[in-house]
Amino acid sequence: MAGVNVDLVLNARHVVPVVPEGVVLENHSVVVNEGLIVAILPTADVTGVYIAAETVDLPDHILIPGLINAHTHASMTLLRGLFGISTLHSAAEMIRSGTTCANDMYFFPDAAASTFEKVGLRALVGQVVMEFPTAYATGPADYFAKARAMFTKYKDSSLISLAMAPHAPYTVSDASFEQVLALSREFNVRVHLHLHESEAECVDSATKTPSMMCHQSAEHSRPLQVRNMQRLGLLNDQLIAAHMTQLTDDEIAAVAAAGTHVSHCPTSNLKLASGICRVSDLLAQGVNVAIGTDGAASNNTLNMFAEMKLAAVLAKGESKCCTSVPAATALRMATLNGAKALGIEAKVGSVEVGKVSRKDKECLVVAHARIVCVLQFADLVAVSTDCVEMLPMYSAISHVVYVAGRENVSDVWVAGKRLLANRVLTTIDEVQVKQHCKKWHDAIRDHHAEMVAAKK
Incomplete structure (x- = not known):
């Protein structure tokens, strides 16, 4: 029998x-x-069964699913600035860090989406909503109009999915949240927002204390509670809630009952002194917890290996239990849980042949060796162990979480396309990105100096 x-x-x-x-x-x-x-x-069984146009040998490597950054602001990297080149910079950093998919929320989402698509990176791009005007939109009506246009533009993209992205309860009114929910239902898309990120957000909202962190609802309520997010219908299985550092037992139970997804951003939460997400308790209640980096302005990297390790060790300290979030769970949070949060677990998040289909048109049904199955995209990352720092190795999974870093990522594929080959970017001109970064660094630095001088 001839090979396939x-x-x-x-x-x-x-x-x-x-x-x-x-x-x-x-x-x-x-x-x-x-x-x-x-x-x-x-590997010993491949010869004669499959005839490959390309074969890549990874003799000293661990092959894992691509990492999924479940909460980030890609265009912020030059604040460490403009949206296209800043997203390109972020994409380069994420690919070199083993990230194959990003859940992005920021202004000018069209620029972000087109950049991600051009370089071959998978992304869920949020359509931002706020009450006040910005350089991107004049107000709520304009934000929603731009969102509708984006849903039309990217409806057939194989790499780009869209979500509604109301920024936070303290920048979005109840009326706008109601429109967000309506669009989420109309287009069957996720809602991605910052929620319970800080103590001030929760306390000031509950007491209606005038502050920039108090939610815009008229209710005297913590933002997540029955009289607000639940009342508005937003606490559901389409919601991706980023941060969630301030949660009561009742709120954890409500999140679990609703099927809401949590994006845990440990570095950002610690750097901003926001608090610590109760990851162990959320997981114990069956909540899907993914991992995100947040933006470079509050992290200051987009390094998912660092986030994965910190998520694992921080959970042990917070819970005072050394078995909390073991390495295998941390890796799952950074891969399959992220895919589930984004609603794409039928496509990516694990290294499997057959997965349950959501009838996405790009998923092929094939028959081979008398097995009929729906196939998963080849979003894969090779982690090299061929260095002193990675030896000896007794557990590949533990090594990925506790030892490996982004410097160990040698190769990255998204949908079978090689975006990083032997540590070299294949779809991004790294020299050009560096030149643009230097240019905008100087411009931003000079502008900041002028602002500081003007205040004196």
Whole structure:
């Protein structure tokens, strides 16, 4: 019997599929065709079964699902500035850090979406909503009009999905939240917002104390509680709530009952002294908890390896339990849980051949070896262990979470397309990005100096 022609075979020393949790496949190959994973099998069995147009040997590597940054502001990187080049800068940093998908929320989402699509990075791009005018929109009506236009423009994109992104309860009115919910239902999209990020947000809202953190609702209520987010219908399984550092037991139960997703941003929360998310308690209640970096202005990197490790160790300190958020769970939070939060777990988030289909038109149904299944996109990351710092290694999963860093990422694929090859970006001109960063660094620095001088 002749072998099957395929686009790509990755021969890896270790494959961590994430599902089943804790499993490591030794000396296995991942077979990719038309951007999809069509087989996972021992490397010794590939010869004669598959004929690959390209074969990549990863003899000292751990192959994992692409990391999913579940809350970020890509265009902020030059604040460490303009939206297209800043998003390109972010994309370069994320790819080099093993991130294959980002949940982005910021102004000028069209510029972000087009940049992500151009470089081949997967993204859920939020359509921002606020009460006040900005350089992007004149007010709520304009934000919503621009959102509708975006839903039309990107409805057929294989890489870009869209969400409604009301900034936070202290910048968005009840009336605007009602429109957000209506659009979420009309287009069947996620709602992504900052929620319970700080103590001031919760206390000032509950007491209606005039402050920039007090929510815009007339209710005397913590933002998440029954008289606000729940009352408005927003506490549901389409909501991605970023930060969530201030949660009572009752609020955790409400989040769990609603099926709301939480994006945990440990570095940002600590740097801003916002608080610590009760990740262990959320997971114990069955809440889907993903991991995000937040923006570079409050982190200051987009390094998901750093976030994954911090999420794992911080949960142990917060819960006073050394078994809280083990390495396998932390990796799942950074991959499959992120995909679930974004509503794309049928496409990405694990290294599997067959996943439950959401009938996305780009998911192929194939018949091979008498198995009919819906295939998953090949969003994959190779982590090199060939350095002193990564040796010796006894547990591949523990190493990915507690030892590896973005400097160990050697190769990245999104939908089978190689975005990083032997640590070299393939779809982004790194020299050009550096030049643009230097240019805008100087401009922003000089502008800031002028503002400081004007206040004296």
